[in-house]
Amino acid sequence: MKIALSQWFPILQWGRQYSTAHFGADAVAAAVVTLMLIPQSLAYALLAGLPPEAGLYASMAPLLLYAVFGTSSSLAVGPAAVTSLMTAAALGTVAAAGSLGYASAAALLALLSGVMLFAMGALRLGFVANFLSHPVISGFVSASGLLIAATQLKHLLGVPLSGQTLPELLPSLWQHAAQVHLPTLTIGLGALGFLVWVRRSLKARLRAWGLGALAADVVTKAAPVLALAVTTLLAWGLRLDEAGLRVVGAVPGGLPPLTWPVLDANFWPQIEQLAVAALLISLVGFVESVSVGQSLAAKRRERIEPNAELRALGASNIAAGLTGGFPVTGGFSRSVVNFDAGARTPAAGVFTAFALLLAALLLTPALHYLPQATLAATIVVAVLTLVDFSPFARTWRYARADFTALALTFSLTLLWGVEAGLTAGVGASLLLYLWRTSRPHIATVGRVPGTEHYRNVLRHAVQTQPRVLSLRVDESLYFANARYLEDHVAAEVAAHPAVVHVVLQCTAINAIDASALESLETIVQRLKDAGVQLHLSEVKGPVMDRLERSDFLGHLTGRVFLTHHQAVTALTEPTASQD
Structure with missing residues (x-):
């Protein structure tokens, strides 16, 4: 009770320690x-x-x-x-x-x-x-x-x-x-x-x-x-x-007046x-x-x-x-x-x-003549x-x-007023966020030689496997970008006919909403029809907890790996190459 009171009334905390x-x-x-x-x-x-x-x-x-x-x-x-x-x-x-x-x-x-x-x-x-x-x-x-x-x-x-x-x-x-x-x-x-x-x-x-x-x-x-x-x-x-x-004119002195809203x-x-x-x-x-x-x-x-x-x-x-x-x-x-x-x-x-x-x-x-x-x-x-x-x-x-x-807020505030400028700025920020996250960065990654690290093939000299397509999704998955992920995976698989395994590296995925979950299920089914398995790697704990509450893992044709290196190593072993 004391903790709750001090949280609501911080004066109870600093007041007890007040000194001369x-x-x-x-x-x-x-x-x-x-x-x-x-x-x-x-x-x-x-x-x-x-x-x-x-x-x-x-x-x-x-x-x-x-x-x-x-x-x-x-x-x-x-x-x-x-x-x-x-x-x-x-x-x-x-x-x-x-x-x-x-x-x-x-x-x-x-x-x-x-x-x-x-x-x-x-x-x-x-x-x-x-x-x-x-x-x-x-x-x-x-x-x-x-x-x-x-x-x-x-x-x-x-x-x-x-x-x-x-x-x-x-x-x-x-x-x-x-x-x-x-x-x-x-x-x-x-x-x-x-x-x-x-x-x-x-x-x-x-x-x-x-x-x-x-x-x-x-x-x-x-x-x-x-x-x-x-x-x-x-x-x-x-x-x-x-x-x-x-000038200011007559200024009433005295205590601030107690005023109440007039209920008319x-x-x-x-x-x-x-x-x-x-x-x-x-x-x-x-x-x-x-x-x-x-x-x-x-x-x-x-x-x-x-x-x-x-x-x-x-x-x-x-x-x-x-x-x-x-x-x-x-x-x-x-x-x-x-x-x-x-x-x-x-x-x-x-x-x-x-x-x-x-x-x-x-x-x-004394304020009467104040200019x-x-x-x-x-x-x-x-x-x-x-x-x-x-x-x-x-x-x-x-x-x-x-x-x-920034420019929209600045301009509209000057031209249309403070409420219009601020409202437009907030609206523009949200719309720009939705637009940006609706097209998440998805990188094809490969192994940096001599390490267990995987980086973008367009930025680094890395090793890739023809039968394994590694994709790193750098955004949480939600309704605005779920279809984009579907289209990107389909395009990459079509561009790599030898691929039999697709691994989604989920390092940057902090959440997957219901729409994105349905898209993942669609991806699983489409890849299955094409003879390709979908795997996940480096899935964060809270995301995994939610996936386990659904039936997605039961439909997943591949596996969930702790690290991406484990996934690529397991899928390129001789037994895996025969899948």
Whole structure:
């Protein structure tokens, strides 16, 4: 019972071992992450089309729930760039941005995502995320980064752009290019330039001036807060809002509100509209979280449990949905900052949540004159690190099929939107996998002289026997490639009239489904009619177990050999040559 409880509630494991040393390290990490999260959470709420306080709300309760269910000592849960963009895309079909219905739909989206993630974790379905291949994720994230940057141009330039895809945004930008607002452009470009300089040069400059590594890191992470403070003071002191500069406006202070789904006539239709988006957000968020969590855990020789992470993310999203937030995930940048700052346990997230709560209670009045252009600059600087074109050339050289999935995902995400791009990428990956495995590599093999090893006759100088045809099937056998195997065996036997034995080397066959089993039975019968015996060699244990549960072995005209060398030796002995 204790083991089961600790698996569901990892806090019972690390909580018993918590020490004052852990407390000190976690408190320092929380202070650093909080400085980073304040501008990020406000900016990502803006990206999702929500009021800025929603970003603060989405960064509090989820951290508390993750500490209870999560297994990573460094993962920091909260709003993220890609999931915020996906949230905006999903909610745009349900309600108008800025409306009460939009905020309630965002909370419902987080709840749906949370329920899906928690259910997947309870059912141990973490493998589902494997259907998002690395090329698909790479193309999707890079395209999303470009889209996010493009959507923020309206805040940086002070022009009324519309749309969520490049074909919508670019014509709108051209149409309103003459309406660029100079104060907004000045604030936006100034904040953008400062943040780029901070990211690229500040830490090295501080170290060169003699500041310690930790202090330099804290100052660098706190620099975006300085950008917020300076531009806010400028907007307030110069009354730039009266000149047309868009500012955040009044931000409610206090605790996150407890919100519940409104069970009215629109409830179920909204669920139907948001279900697909919630699933995609869940999968993308889980893949991002687990990737970050595993890479950070490996540095400390720790491990995370994917199914527990599903439950933790599920609980975090449910908490976000019930406290006025929107979908959250384990963000890359803040998790790395949390790790580098020395976080030792998930308690660092608890401290961060309380620090953000204090900020929500005490600092919200100061956010009134915060320029939206500054938040947009924060978003642009953060998301452009997601854009990486190197996988295109690398994947093109290595695997053209994977490049097709990557390019398709990238293109459709930019042209049709995040849901269309991601769905098409996953579909293309699955179709390409089916196509590739439907035509498995089947090699005719012979013995390497002086050894018991057998290799492809087209690649190596090997010895073959005229009466024995050795075929190595380099793929599991299933419905999509069963007929291909039938045709290949028939063609090879027709091309070698002297053959009386066919041996299938099953080294790479990990499974044989019912369709492939019927094809093997057909091959046995056809070869028998032609006076040829079929044999198997090097059959793996699990595959053999399933074959023994069928009547196939009773119909097999040949034998099953432990090694391929034994098969060829036995079938070329004088007694065998008379068969």
